[in-house]
Amino acid sequence: MSVLATLVTAAQPVPVPAPPAPAATITQPPISYPAIMPILIILGAACVGVLFEAFLPRHNRIAAQLVLSVLAILVAGWRLLSYADEMPETGTITLGRALAVDKPTLVLWATLLVLTIGALILMADRTVERGGYFVADAAVRPGTVQDRAQAGRGEMQTEVFPLALFALGGMMVFCAANDLLTMFIALEVLSLPLYLMCGLARRRRLLSQEAAVKYFLLGAFASAFFLYGLALLYGYAGSVQLSDIANAAAGTNRSETLLFGGLGLLVVGLLFKGSVGPFHTWTPDVYQGAPTPVTAFMGACTKIAAFGGILRVLSVGFGTTSWEWRGVLWGVAIASMVIGAVLGLTQTDVKRMVAYSSVAHAGFLLIGAIVLKPAGLSATLFYLVTYGFTTLATFGVIGLVRNADGEATHLSQWAGLAKRSPLVAGTMAFLLLALAGIPLTSGFVGKFVVFQAALSDGMAPLVVVAVLASAVAAFFYLRVIVLMYFSQPAEDGPTVTIPNLWTTGVLTVCVLVTLFLGIAPSLVLDWTSSGVFALQ
């Protein structure tokens, strides 16, 4: 991908007046291997995982894949930490300016790595659902005799692990992409595996496959928007480099139609990935249909990657023209908060409800993202960290409440859960309060820092809408708590499956992080505000 980007930069005629001497001018750009080592490790491990699928006997695969993926992430994390010390203060721009590894990149990468470990452990759980969350044979047609037979078989498609690693690699590149072409390729690398993973649920396979197709079709549209916007911007600036676009916009009288047309289309593609309303329509269906650990992975990590990209594009590429487009994104943020909060009220399915909650949260995140100051950047990053952990745990808990047909996600089935399993109900109540933004949870501090950044940048009306939307959204979180605690349990209600030790550990860690960041956020706040995007 880097070669492609270099080709484009080198081949385009506008800023380089020198006579094009084919082939000879294409030299390998200098590569800072320590900076990109985490990406290389993750993508390399993903390739090895594919080989595991080909060569390992089936009964060994799940353990081998899990060990490989977690090891790869741990090694990548270790490389990341050791690079964090030696990185120059302003960050490293490498691969011919295709990737920018700076402080925000490191924060996003580290968060993505940690959350992916959690999601992988949830994916590997085989005690909650016999055989695992994933289908034994994805090629069998849903509803047939063979399908019913495979639902009872204790096997699963272990391709999810390499797919998750590819998606993770894509997300990491996406956060660090310093030119739009790299960003587009990263977008595809992160999306394609996710489309596949959505269709692999063991139960309710039609719903799962519908989710996959819907996500794929809408995602393809969004990619097309992104690509079209990219083309227009290239036409405008003569470069796909974010900083070149910013420079071009700062001091020229070129066609603004190209600039804002391009930006608009580009942003639609990005907002789609971040499930920001009104580009959210895929979210409820996909969150509901996908296997719950995959939903957890998407809900936490895709959101982080998407907003990492949005932050960088807006502040590096379009910071100079912000006063022209910010009004539009005000509107989008308001729409997203209102859509998420109001439509969330009408949901009867827990997963769909959390999906709409994620749309509302995307609106809050967008407020932080359009502040375009260090305070806004650090607030949005902090919000992403808190939201990621809370969401991962929320879907983890949702996956535990089951009846004979699989997960019991209809709200009515949650009635009286607190009597049957006080611990799970208590955890869920705490997570919902965190999503609602009650103090002493990380959700509150996240909202607080974002609103504070917005207010100090003169966005008071947006903050007022945001607090009202939070109050509306609180209603549907509360409704679940009311059902769990104050309602009588149904006769044939679901039971809570006791997960294995690893899953329990993941949930515990996420809940503790949610609590800890609510009580003592200083450490992480200092970390997210330690630096800004590299501008080159």
Place this chain on the structure above:
Amino acid sequence: MTSSSSSAVLVALLLVPLVGAIVVAALRGNDRLAKLVALGISIVEFALAIVSWAAYDAGGARLQQAFSMDWIPSFGVHLSFGVDGIALVMIAVIALLVPLVIGSSWLEKLPEGRSAGGFLGLILVEQALTIGVFAATDVFVFYVLFEIMLIPMYFLIGSYGGANRQYAAVKFFLYSFLGGMIMLASVIALYVQAGNALGKGTFDWATLVTVVHHAPLSTQIWLFLGFFAAFAIKAPLVPLHTWLPDAAAEAPIGVAVLIVGVLDKVGTFGFLRYCLPMFPDASRKLAPLVLVLAAAGVLYGSLLATGQRDMKRFIAYVSIAHFGFIALGIFSFSSQAMTGSVSYMINHSISTGMLIIVIGMVIARGGSTRIADYGGMAKLTPLLAGLFLLAGLSSLSLPGTNSFISEFLVLIGSYPNAPVYTIIATVGMILAALYILWLYQRVFTGPVRGDALMQFDGPGATIAPETGARRAIRDLTGREIGVLVPLVVLVIGLGLYPKPVLDVVTPTVNATMTSVGVGDPVTVQEGH
């Protein structure tokens, strides 16, 4: 000032109920022991409150017994607490009410599957949080506790309340949370204001007061409205009051005492501690608006109280009327009226608290909250009738009871600045006599009648020949007398000799008056 030792008392006041709650919650298997431990802890807490009161120097600094530690250095948030005269008396009232609530809930039948340990644990947590709200001197900490205290109350109403408890609990939570979120916007804006003025944001209350009260009027008005929304919902002022009748009607009696006696006072306390000193210009500008709401609340609450058929809802509307008086006294800007309002906050907790507890005793006997189910009860339970009447008379501010001096100060102090509203509110006094005495008349006088007293099924169905009522209807037990005696003493004691309370609150009221920048309209100056 004995700062170190007395701030230890304040810390203990905050921590003892929290630790106690954990202990009590752990005793869920043994209801009796849980009750005893909870009662013991609440009495220790009351003793601590007395120590804190004794250590308070009414002529000393505004905030005493202060202590502070870093919490979130990135935002300059400190975990800091301290008391002024108003906070001190409110903390004392909380510490007084909780043991009485535990005593009056001793035989409370909890819903199936619920234990006394959970119930009392939540009450103790609520106590710690409300004390924290009154004692917080960091606006961030205040906000956090203001929101957090919804959660135990939400579970107290929703898990232990009456038939329609889910609706009431959610309504209560959403109203308060909405107000809280609006206040959050103002809290953050305060921080940003301080950051612009000082170069570094702070949440310290005393610093913020000095920074913000010079802000331009338009800024002040927006910030004022943010805080006001939260406090007006909490206190309840009239158009924002609809959660209270539901919450008070569905909550168990003891919890209703805490809602009306303690939780709602956070609203009026907020007016005094936050709205007036921080936004003096906005307060003066918007005072007519608040006075309209206050006078409307007095009339509306009184009229609806008169028309209620349910005793617990009756209490809620009585309180709404009383909160109208309190708001009237606060926003008419004279030190007499404000002193009256502050002492009204305490006396309302005492007299309405007593009224709720007594009504709870009536309900415990008859098993119904409908007024029409009772009649002529004084023949069966003369002592209960007498104490009900005393609580009622205290609620309608009969001279010689505690509320009289408060209501009198509010009205006399408000008249020069807000004559029209004061006259409207005076009508409320007359209505108060109507609704209280009419309730007494319907429930206690005349021949014994009503389904609750006469029904012939269920336990204790045997009939006493001389009255025709169920034998189970008996007069007050020793426990109930024990719960009511402290309240009777306070009702009469503070009615005859209100000086101890007035002495403590007057300097704080004067300080608040000074910060609003309004001189007294009357020549009487309370002792400096």
